[in-house]
Structure formats: structure tokens, C-alpha cells
Amino acid sequence: MALTALHEAQRETHLGTPRGHRPRAKGDGSTGRRPILTLADRVLATVLRYRHGLPQVAIATLFSVCPEPINRRLRDIRELLATAGHALDPADRQLVTLNDLFHLAREAGITITPEIKTASY
Secondary structure (H helix, E strand, O other): OHHHHHHHHHHHHHOOOOOOOOOOOOOOOOOOOOOOOOHHHHHHHHHHHHOOOOOHHHHHHHHOOOOHHHHHHHHHHHHHHHHOOOOOOOOOOOOOOHHHHHHHHHHOOOOOOOOOOOOOO
């Protein structure tokens, strides 16, 4: 819960930065489109990058997003974790590719089921 509160405070400080003003809130309290990566996704991406050394391009592929916004999100969450008192020490084994991540998951007993895409007519 502490990360959620810190994330909201961090988000509030950055809302007006790009255009110099805060976006108008809609009637439901939201301020626009949903973020592509949720807070949980961003924390996971940050751990994969700074603890396991997975390259940003591989992280972007894993989350099906463009690599460009990943760097800023990683930096924001790393600052957030540092504010909350969580350090991300590098793991003994660094990951270079997504295959390395899948092998690490398999060694940890995590089974990954491939998604089956059916043909649509």
C-alpha cells in the first residue's frame, strides 16, 4: 500500500509538467486514458531491469509496448522504490534475453503455458 500512495503522489506532481497545466478531471474522477502499464507492471519491469539486468527492449517486448516509454517508467519506479526504502541489488545471475527469463522461471518451478491464438473468420 505504501507504494500505491507514493505512486499517486509522484503521478500528481508530474500531471501538469508536459503542457504546463493539469488535465481537466472527468466526472468519474479520471484524468484521461488508462496507462499502458499498471503500477504492478511497472514494478515488475523495474525489478527485471535493475535486479536481473534484462534489457529494456526485452522488457518492452514482454509487456507488448514500444521500448521508448520504458526508460522513463523504470526511472520513476526506481525513485519510488528508493523513497519507500526498497533497494534493488543486482542478482547473481543476470538475464540477457527473454529466453533467459523463461529458463529462470522454469528452474524456479514456474510453468508457463503458451497462449493459443485461434483463427477468427
